[in-house]
Amino acid sequence: MSSRSVIETSGKKVRTKNISRRVRKIVISPIKEMSILADTAAQESKTKIISFGQGIPYWDTPDNIKRGIVRALDKIEAAKYTLEPGITELRELVAKNIERSRRVPKVSKEEVMITVGCQEAVDCAIATVIDPGEEILLPEPAFASHIEQIIQFGGVPKFVPLREKNGWHLSLGECARRITKKTRAVLISNPSNPTGMVYSKSELTALSALARRKNLVIIADETYDFLTYGGAKHFSPASIPWARERTIVCGSFSKKYAMTGYRVGFAYAPEGILYHMLKVHDALAICAPAISQLAAIAALKGPQTSVKTAVRRLAENRKAICRELDALSDILTYEKPMGAYYILAKLKRPNTDSFRLVLKILREASVVVIPGGAFGPTGEGHIRFSFAGKPEEIKTGMRRFRAWAKKWKKENYAL
Amino acid sequence: MSSRSVIETSGKKVRTKNISRRVRKIVISPIKEMSILADTAAQESKTKIISFGQGIPYWDTPDNIKRGIVRALDKIEAAKYTLEPGITELRELVAKNIERSRRVPKVSKEEVMITVGCQEAVDCAIATVIDPGEEILLPEPAFASHIEQIIQFGGVPKFVPLREKNGWHLSLGECARRITKKTRAVLISNPSNPTGMVYSKSELTALSALARRKNLVIIADETYDFLTYGGAKHFSPASIPWARERTIVCGSFSKKYAMTGYRVGFAYAPEGILYHMLKVHDALAICAPAISQLAAIAALKGPQTSVKTAVRRLAENRKAICRELDALSDILTYEKPMGAYYILAKLKRPNTDSFRLVLKILREASVVVIPGGAFGPTGEGHIRFSFAGKPEEIKTGMRRFRAWAKKWKKENYAL
Numbered sequence: 122m123s124s125r126s127v128i129e130t131s132g133k134k135v136r137t138k139n140i141s142r143r144v145r146k147i148v149i150s151p152i153k154e155m156s157i158l159a160d161t162a163a164q165e166s167k168t169k170i171i172s173f174g175q176g177i178p179y180w181d182t183p184d185n186i187k188r189g190i191v192r193a194l195d196k197i198e199a200a201k202y203t204l205e206p207g208i209t210e211l212r213e214l215v216a217k218n219i220e221r222s223r224r225v226p227k228v229s230k231e232e233v234m235i236t237v238g239c240q241e242a243v244d245c246a247i248a249t250v251i252d253p254g255e256e257i258l259l260p261e262p263a264f265a266s267h268i269e270q271i272i273q274f275g276g277v278p279k280f281v282p283l284r285e286k287n288g289w290h291l292s293l294g295e296c297a298r299r300i301t302k303k304t305r306a307v308l309i310s311n312p313s314n315p316t317g318m319v320y321s322k323s324e325l326t327a328l329s330a331l332a333r334r335k336n337l338v339i340i341a342d343e344t345y346d347f348l349t350y351g352g353a354k355h356f357s358p359a360s361i362p363w364a365r366e367r368t369i370v371c372g373s374f375s376k377k378y379a380m381t382g383y384r385v386g387f388a389y390a391p392e393g394i395l396y397h398m399l400k401v402h403d404a405l406a407i408c409a410p411a412i413s414q415l416a417a418i419a420a421l422k423g424p425q426t427s428v429k430t431a432v433r434r435l436a437e438n439r440k441a442i443c444r445e446l447d448a449l450s451d452i453l454t455y456e457k458p459m460g461a462y463y464i465l466a467k468l469k470r471p472n473t474d475s476f477r478l479v480l481k482i483l484r485e486a487s488v489v490v491i492p493g494g495a496f497g498p499t500g501e502g503h504i505r506f507s508f509a510g511k512p513e514e515i516k517t518g519m520r521r522f523r524a525w526a527k528k529w530k531k532e533n534y535a536l
Numbered sequence: 537m538s539s540r541s542v543i544e545t546s547g548k549k550v551r552t553k554n555i556s557r558r559v560r561k562i563v564i565s566p567i568k569e570m571s572i573l574a575d576t577a578a579q580e581s582k583t584k585i586i587s588f589g590q591g592i593p594y595w596d597t598p599d600n601i602k603r604g605i606v607r608a609l610d611k612i613e614a615a616k617y618t619l620e621p622g623i624t625e626l627r628e629l630v631a632k633n634i635e636r637s638r639r640v641p642k643v644s645k646e647e648v649m650i651t652v653g654c655q656e657a658v659d660c661a662i663a664t665v666i667d668p669g670e671e672i673l674l675p676e677p678a679f680a681s682h683i684e685q686i687i688q689f690g691g692v693p694k695f696v697p698l699r700e701k702n703g704w705h706l707s708l709g710e711c712a713r714r715i716t717k718k719t720r721a722v723l724i725s726n727p728s729n730p731t732g733m734v735y736s737k738s739e740l741t742a743l744s745a746l747a748r749r750k751n752l753v754i755i756a757d758e759t760y761d762f763l764t765y766g767g768a769k770h771f772s773p774a775s776i777p778w779a780r781e782r783t784i785v786c787g788s789f790s791k792k793y794a795m796t797g798y799r800v801g802f803a804y805a806p807e808g809i810l811y812h813m814l815k816v817h818d819a820l821a822i823c824a825p826a827i828s829q830l831a832a833i834a835a836l837k838g839p840q841t842s843v844k845t846a847v848r849r850l851a852e853n854r855k856a857i858c859r860e861l862d863a864l865s866d867i868l869t870y871e872k873p874m875g876a877y878y879i880l881a882k883l884k885r886p887n888t889d890s891f892r893l894v895l896k897i898l899r900e901a902s903v904v905v906i907p908g909g910a911f912g913p914t915g916e917g918h919i920r921f922s923f924a925g926k927p928e929e930i931k932t933g934m935r936r937f938r939a940w941a942k943k944w945k946k947e948n949y950a951l
Contacts, residue, residue, distance in 0.1 A: 135812075136806075139720070139751070140812050141664060141670075141720075141812075142667050143663065143668075143689075144812045144813075144815055147816075147819065148815060149620065149814055156619060157621075175617060177617060182615040187609050190605070191609070194602050194606070198797075199797055200796065200797050200798075201592050202592060203797065204571060238821065240821060240822050244820055248556065248558065248559060250554060251556055252556045252557050253668040255556075266822075269815065270819045273663060273819050274558075275690050380615060381617045382614060382618065382823075382826030383615075383826070383827060384799075384824070384825040393551025397550075397555050397556075398559075399564055400562050403565055403681070403684070404681055404684045406652050406653065406655060406820075407568070407653060407681075410652075410797065410825045410828055411797030411798070411799075412798060412825075412827055
């Protein structure tokens with residue numbers, strides 16, 4: 122599967138001696154490969170690279186959180202391992218937060234563990250529900266890492282193509298048809314990275330009913346739960362009383378509080394499932410970083426104005442980038458994102474290898490975009506734009522991209 | 537394998553519906569189970585629990601490191617994902633540090649990645665070298681988590697019993713006899729947690745030669761490389777020129793700089809192996825916490841006096857606890873630790889179930905020790921003491937333990 126790697130597409134030779142088949146099959150998520158390649162390119166060129174790549178909010182962590190960190194440094198607590206499920210106060214705050222934000226009644230701290238970002242929460246969920254050779258339904262285009270995470274634990278991502286023409290929504294029939302005796306779970310990203318789609322309540326209720334009928338666990342990556350546009354509403358399957366017993370919610374502080382570097386997130390699951398997830402968490406990380414847990418406490422206890430500002434900034438960015446992309450309708454089309462901060466744009470030129478294309482764009486336009494093929498087969502022929510960057514960089518970057526696109530068209534879309 | 541869990545030994549019922557066989561087979565490391573049980577016991581009782589359990593240095597992170605964190609908060613770098621292999625400056629500093637501390641010539645930053653503690657470095661190594669069903673030689677008593685980490689990735693820990701009478705050293709013959717067609721690596725903890733044994737240069741040279749002959753990877757967990765006593769010297773297989781190409785060193789900032797809560801460590805491996813380990817790291821954590829990486833930079837660039845103080849404090853603790861244990865020779869014997877800060881003491885009473893025993897000790901003496909059975913079959917009939925706690929707590933704790941031991945003897949060692 123080396124074709125899923127941008128770095129290997131660029132010609133890198135790879136050692137195979139002493140390397141497991143498992144790891145030969147996975148890739149560094151092309152989202153991060155592009156960051157690495159951009160870093161190398163930046164060292165070699167004089168032009169500043171502009172990134173529509175990795176999804177990182179452009180502003181700094183709010184001051185009240187930083188002050189919380191400085192206060193925490195005075196206590197020895199910051200230096201030491203925390204209890205393995207997380208600091209008790211933080212687990213309680215997250216439980217309360219889930220009650221409010223997801224409308225789930227009576228969440229106990231015993232159903233919450235604090236993780237090394239949402240990423241590790243998803244790992245714990247996957248390892249807990251599948252054995253090697255078993256399958257997880259993965260509506261795709263999917264978050265690139267979800268594919269690697271499933272394979273890494275010996276599982277098989279069972280792709281369910283989303284319907285681009287229908288705003289990237291799910292077809293329940295497509296889902297049901299792919300269930301086999303080996304299917305153990307369905308893993309969704311909601312709001313979706315990379316499509317910006319927000320699952321509707323009825324869509325998730327139907328999916329949950331299917332999961333119940335087929336005894337599947339629902340793993341919901343809800344990193345972007347706070348971030349929807351134009352009246353779209355986030356809905357969590359955990360809020361369906363009869364679905365709660367089979368739902369694992371994975372959440373994050375990274376995007377909501379501009380804390381991507383802190384690596385702190387959470388998992389919320391029935392106690393009986395969480396008990397097993399904790400074992401995986403222990404073997405992966407021992408505990409989430411104490412200092413980041415203390416920062417998360419400050420984030421949840423402090424004023425939430427920074428979250429409103431974040432949503433407003435991203436809504437403005439969305440408007441700006443959509444305007445730019447509308448002007449590029451000769452080379453691409455796209456579905457308007459209803460949540461998160463990504464757009465998966467379809468290239469009009471058929472059969473364009475997205476991995477080779479993004480290398481060309483980086484080289485020629487000093488702009489980072491992510492190859493759609495990284496998100497699953499339905500993503501091929503697309504490129505993903507993150508719009509969490511600075512407004513002025515979005516402007517400059519899109520100007521470069523437009524100029525490059527014109528040239529590319531003149532070259533008759535050569536790669 | 538529920539007998540490896542203290543919590544399950546204490547009678548907890550566990551959900552199995554929707555839970556993978558893989559995860560049903562692993563446990564939360566009993567080291568952390570004891571922390572959880574102690575926390576619950578502390579809430580229920582009025583006596584302060586004294587812990588000889590989880591290995592956490594008792595002092596706070598040095599001031600120069602904390603000042604480094606406060607300075608780092610001013611830069612937006614602390615808020616954001618770092619490049620996935622780690623901050624370049626830190627990788628360079630670690631490379632230099634490996635050259636000096638392990639006498640490995642010409643280490644490049646391309647051979648170093650920064651991880652979520654040593655724990656995650658070991659996970660990345662394991663996933664990279666084995667496929668489900670394959671084996672890793674594990675000299676035991678081994679660090680408890682190493683057992684779970686191997687099983688979690690579908691592997692089989694192939695136990696090689698260490699020789700207690702020989703200061704817990706390795707028998708190369710025992711090692712060689714356990715190699716099969718499915719063996720891919722050997723995983724050592726050096727200095728050893730839980731035995732305090734320090735592998736000698738000749739011992740590791742012979743082991744490395746065996747690894748070369750059988751095409752095995754050597755994974756060396758060197759968390760305690762800085763911490764040896766009485767003239768013992770730490771030696772790394774990475775410093776053997778012909779072994780370097782098959783050696784993965786996993787290291788830590790946790791114990792050396794009193795930073796266990798920060799979750800920052802590193803892996804050092806040949807570039808061709810590290811390339812694959814990075815894929816696992818990406819899927820597990822994206823990157824190590826930025827703030828902790830910045831703290832680690834401050835640790836490596838700052839004065840190293842705190843490390844000398846750490847070694848002195850722990851050498852004093854070692855003397856004190858050995859004196860106490862010497863006075864308990866009617867119920868236990870032990871090998872003097874030459875490195876790390878653990879003692880694995882052998883109970884004189886044969887066939888004592890260490891899991892039930894530690895629950896009894898916690899209940900009756902309000903003292904935490906770790907069941908030897910957590911470290912592998914050869915560890916059964918032993919209990920582990922960490923001596924990284926405060927000197928006055930070691931004193932009080934051992935007083936309680938002595939009183940309890942007397943009573944236990946009177947009860948004719950009932951469980």
